[in-house]
Amino acid sequence: MRKKIAQYFAGKKFIQKIMETPADLSEFKERPTPRLIAGLVLMVLSFIMGWPAVAALSVLAVWFQEPLIAVIGCPATYALSYVVFIIGAWLSRAPHYMGTLLRYGAQRFFRKILSWKER
Numbered sequence: 342m343r344k345k346i347a348q349y350f351a352g353k354k355f356i357q358k359i360m361e362t363p364a365d366l367s368e369f370k371e372r373p374t375p376r377l378i379a380g381l382v383l384m385v386l387s388f389i390m391g392w393p394a395v396a397a398l399s400v401l402a403v404w405f406q407e408p409l410i411a412v413i414g415c416p417a418t419y420a421l422s423y424v425v426f427i428i429g430a431w432l433s434r435a436p437h438y439m440g441t442l443l444r445y446g447a448q449r450f451f452r453k454i455l456s457w458k459e460r
Contacts, residue, residue, distance in 0.1 A: 346454065347454050347455050347456075350451060350454055350455065351455055356451055359444065359447055359448055359451060360448065360451060360452070360455075363448060364441055364444040364445035364448055365441070366441065366445060368438075368441065369438075369441075376432055376433070376434075377432075377433045377434065379429075379432050379433075380428075380429045380430065380431070380432030380433025380434070380435070381429065381433050382429070383425055383426070383428055383429030383432060384425075384426055384429035384430060384433065384435075385429075386425060386429070387422040387423070387425040387426035387429060388422075388426075390418070390421070390422050390425070391418070391419055391422030391423075394418040394422070395415045395418055395419055398410055398411055398414040398415050398418060399411045399415065401414075402414075
């Protein structure tokens with residue numbers, strides 16, 4: 342069964358392309374740029390401002406007995422934190438780094454699977 346799985350993956354062009362071009366993790370060893378730091382700070386800020394603000398607005402809505410505070414304020418605050426997160430991810434080039442990590446993980450995974458073919 343393992344050999345059949347390995348042969349199936351070995352025949353795919355996508356897998357062959359991944360195995361031919363190894364992932365370069367050297368960019369993770371470089372000093373972080375100010376843009377990367379700013380992006381990560383914004384991403385952390387979005388977590389800090391998201392759910393605590395929603396909880397605070399909910400408490401205020403109950404305290405003042407005004408449900409519109411929570412009905413309008415919670416989605417608006419959550420949407421704002423989402424926008425801040427997306428801007429932070431864009432600044433820190435998160436898709437690029439995630440692509441590199443996923444390619445590295447896929448290479449390791451498929452090396453292990455393709456080694457089954459040789460056994």
